[in-house]
Amino acid sequence: MTPTTGLARFIRARLHRRIFMWFGASIIATGASVWIVLSLAMPGIEDWRRDWDRFRHFVGRSYAEVWDDPAARDALARRTSAELGVDVVLRDPDGRVLSRFGAGGCAQPRLTAPVERGGQVVGRIDVCSEAESPRGGWLALLGLGVAFATLWGFSGVIARRLARPLGHVVRVARDIGQGRLSSRVRLGPHRVGEFAVLADAIDEMACRIERQLRDQRELLAAVSHEIRTPLGHIRILLETARDAAEAGQPASPKALDELEQEVLEIDDLVGELLASSRLSFAALDVRPLEALDVAVRALERAGLPLDLLESDADSVPFEGDATLLGRALANLLENARRHAGGATRLVVSEHADDVRFSVLDEGPGLAPGDEDRVFDPFYRGERRAGASAGSLGLGLSLVRRIAEAHGGRAWAEARPRGGACVSFVVARRSQAREPAPLAGA
Numbered sequence: 001m002t003p004t005t006g007l008a009r010f011i012r013a014r015l016h017r018r019i020f021m022w023f024g025a026s027i028i029a030t031g032a033s034v035w036i037v038l039s040l041a042m043p044g045i046e047d048w049r050r051d052w053d054r055f056r057h058f059v060g061r062s063y064a065e066v067w068d069d070p071a072a073r074d075a076l077a078r079r080t081s082a083e084l085g086v087d088v089v090l091r092d093p094d095g096r097v098l099s100r101f102g103a104g105g106c107a108q109p110r111l112t113a114p115v116e117r118g119g120q121v122v123g124r125i126d127v128c129s130e131a132e133s134p135r136g137g138w139l140a141l142l143g144l145g146v147a148f149a150t151l152w153g154f155s156g157v158i159a160r161r162l163a164r165p166l167g168h169v170v171r172v173a174r175d176i177g178q179g180r181l182s183s184r185v186r187l188g189p190h191r192v193g194e195f196a197v198l199a200d201a202i203d204e205m206a207c208r209i210e211r212q213l214r215d216q217r218e219l220l221a222a223v224s225h226e227i228r229t230p231l232g233h234i235r236i237l238l239e240t241a242r243d244a245a246e247a248g249q250p251a252s253p254k255a256l257d258e259l260e261q262e263v264l265e266i267d268d269l270v271g272e273l274l275a276s277s278r279l280s281f282a283a284l285d286v287r288p289l290e291a292l293d294v295a296v297r298a299l300e301r302a303g304l305p306l307d308l309l310e311s312d313a314d315s316v317p318f319e320g321d322a323t324l325l326g327r328a329l330a331n332l333l334e335n336a337r338r339h340a341g342g343a344t345r346l347v348v349s350e351h352a353d354d355v356r357f358s359v360l361d362e363g364p365g366l367a368p369g370d371e372d373r374v375f376d377p378f379y380r381g382e383r384r385a386g387a388s389a390g391s392l393g394l395g396l397s398l399v400r401r402i403a404e405a406h407g408g409r410a411w412a413e414a415r416p417r418g419g420a421c422v423s424f425v426v427a428r429r430s431q432a433r434e435p436a437p438l439a440g441a
Contacts, residue, residue, distance in 0.1 A: 023155030027148055035144070059113040059125060063090075067115055067122055070098075077101050077125075086110075087128040093121050102128070165195040172202055181210040215377070227269055230262040237262070268334070275327045275398055284321045284405060291316035291348050291355050298329035299346060302337075311348040318355045318428040320406050325426070328402040331395035332359040332422055339363060340419060350428075354408055358423035365414045374412050374422075375400045399424055 066072035073090065078101050081088045087102030089109070100106075106128035115123040165187045175183035184206065185199035237259045241251050295309050329346070336343035340363020347358040366374070377397040399422075400410040407427035415421055 023159065024152050027151045027155070031144055031148060056111065056113040059111070059127075060115050063113075063115050063125055064117045064122070067117065074099050074101075080127075085129070087126075089126040089128075091124045091126065093123060095124070098123070165199075169195075169198060169202055172206070176202075176206050176209070181206050181213070218377075227266060230265045230269075234259060234262045271327060272331075272395070272398060275324060275402070284324065286319055286321055289318055289320050289322055289325070291318055291350070291357070294322060294325055295329060295346055295348050295357065298326055298333060301326070301330060302333045304333065304343065308343060308346050309348065310345055313348075313350055316348055316350045316355055318426065320426055321402075324402045324405070328399045328424060329357060329359075331399050332357070332424075335359075335395050335422065336361040336363070344419070351425075353429075354425040354427050356423055356425045358421055360415065360419060360421045362415075362419040365418055366412060366420050371412050371414070375410060396422065 063073065063076060066076055077088045077090055077099065080086070081101040087100070087106040089100050089106050090098040092098055106126055109126035109128050111125075111127040113125045113127070114121050115125060168185055168187055172183045172185045184203050187195055187199055237255050240255060241259075244251060292309070292311055292315065295311075296306060299306055299308060333343050333346070336359050340361035342361065343359050344362050345358075345360040347356075347360065349356045349358075375396045396410070396412070403410040403424035403426060408425040410422075410424035412420060412422045
């Protein structure tokens with residue numbers, strides 16, 4: 001593995017590493033920019049060297065005037081040492097010490113100025129500070145290095161705090177993908193801001209998937225249980241018809257009617273199962289519809305007279321899924337037939353923003369508290385205990401889910417003079433949204 005490839009893999013590996021590297025790059029770029037600005041603001045290095053040479057020549061000329069007079073030379077050196085607080089060492093052209101002033105030894109002079117006279121070097125002056133200090137340039141570089149290290153260290157902590165919650169989310173998403181739907185995002189103190197919103201969305205998604213799978217299992221179990229009864233009855237009817245045919249007797253019309261009824265029961269079960277599946281996957285086919293036409297088709301399929309239909313308008317246009325809305329009306333009519341002796345009226349009314357469908361009956365009505373419970377899946381109540389085969393208790397539950405998928409709602413109420421009225425409304429304009437899960441939670 002080449003160094004370049006290793007660095008690239010390190011940068012691309014984890015989010016906190018990428019954030020860390022980007023923080024570092026930004027810190028370096030900022031430091032370089034500051035250094036460039038300061039360098040442009042300070043005098044150039046050439047100007048500094050020129051000024052330093054002038055200062056050295058000034059010192060050398062000042063001592064050259066008194067160099068031949070030892071007393072005056074020493075007096076000037078002593079005054080320089082005392083007033084500037086530095087060590088001064090006077091040397092001859094060969095480097096031998098002539099005199100020394102100050103407390104230090106001046107092993108490393110900060111300033112060396114030659115003493116020239118007539119173009120010849122007659123001596124040298126070494127100047128040392130009494131307390132050596134780091135050079136300003138190195139001190140500035142050290143400060144920048146400490147600042148870089150501190151900022152980069154904090155960037156590592158920040159990057160880890162930002163990336164760690166995402167690691168939990170990735171783990172939960174992987175668990176959900178592998179079928180462990182009970183996994184949830186637990187961020188602890190990191191559950192704030194966008195992380196909290198993301199965690200709640202992931203947890204809600206997992207709950208909904210888990211609930212939908214559980215509901216689908218319950219639905220399939222209920223369908224498989226209920227469908228055995230009509231299938232068993234059909235098998236008995238077929239065996240009876242076969243025995244009659246072998247005996248040379250014609251098939252009984254009653255047996256044929258019962259066989260047709262069982263087939264219709266199975267068809268109804270399959271229809272409820274398909275409607276529930278379409279709602280679970282939000283597979284709505286929304287198109288312009290006429291509410292009166294939808295109601296007429298529902299009455300025809302239920303074998304009921306068309307004079308049961310009531311409406312104050314000649315035309316009630318709206319948008320929706322014709323198949324699902326037909327199933328909702330069929331369920332209302334079938335519910336009235338099974339538990340109230342049949343529907344007495346199917347009322348279609350229009351309002352500013354929605355269309356209402358209501359099925360009225362004159363049966364025993366609703367027990368106290370059943371107004372909401374009748375829409376729960378698999379709920380049958382006392383009056384439903386003797387329901388015929390194929391009654392899963394999904395009819396009104398599907399009505400509610402279909403209404404909600406069309407931007408509306410469903411409800412049931414007892415009529416003052418007996419009987420019940422079960423209604424649902426849908427939005428006139430397409431407001432189709434994802435339906436509620438089967439459990440209605």
